[in-house]
Amino acid sequence: MTVKRSAGKWILAQPEDVIEDDDFISIPKVARHIPFGYMADPEDANQLLPIPRELRALEKAKQHLKQYSYREVANWLASQTGRAITHTGLKKRVESEQSNKRRSSTLRHWAKRYETAISKAEEIEKARLGARKSRVRSAEYSSETEST
Numbered sequence: 001m002t003v004k005r006s007a008g009k010w011i012l013a014q015p016e017d018v019i020e021d022d023d024f025i026s027i028p029k030v031a032r033h034i035p036f037g038y039m040a041d042p043e044d045a046n047q048l049l050p051i052p053r054e055l056r057a058l059e060k061a062k063q064h065l066k067q068y069s070y071r072e073v074a075n076w077l078a079s080q081t082g083r084a085i086t087h088t089g090l091k092k093r094v095e096s097e098q099s100n101k102r103r104s105s106t107l108r109h110w111a112k113r114y115e116t117a118i119s120k121a122e123e124i125e126k127a128r129l130g131a132r133k134s135r136v137r138s139a140e141y142s143s144e145t146e147s148t
Contacts, residue, residue, distance in 0.1 A: 024052050024055050025050065026041065026048060027048050027050075028048070029046050029047060034048060035048070035093065036077075036083065036085050036093060037054040038050055039051055053081065057080045061074075062094060064076065070087040070090050070091050071087040073087075074086060074089070074090045077090065
């Protein structure tokens with residue numbers, strides 16, 4: 001005789017960390033789709049205005065992804081904000097943000113390396129130009145002394 005047992009319901013925690021509304025900025029509209037956490041600006045068709053409540057919930061949802069599936073977190077996010085988001089939409093959003101962070105980190109690293117390389121190249125260039133000038137001057141000086 002097998003007994004069916006329920007695993008129970010896992011209830012995700014409610015948002016506790018409050019992020020200030022001033023931390024969110026408007027972004028340019030680059031596609032037809034308006035991303036979760038933003039709405040179209042009624043004054044400018046090419047701008048998207050942030051929806052702080054949705055963006056705060058999205059930040060909390062990212063933390064929940066460490067323990068729960070995309071499907072569960074997407075359902076929680078939709079119930080908290082009243083705006084639908086699919087689990088695949090949530091996954092794409094999270095992965096694109098991670099990709100952008102990695103890309104920007106790499107570009108900053110390259111910029112530092114290029115600055116270092118440029119400064120070293122300038123030092124070498126100055127040293128080489130100085131050496132050439134001194135050789136030219138010494139050659140001119142020696143030719144002048146020989147002729148006199």
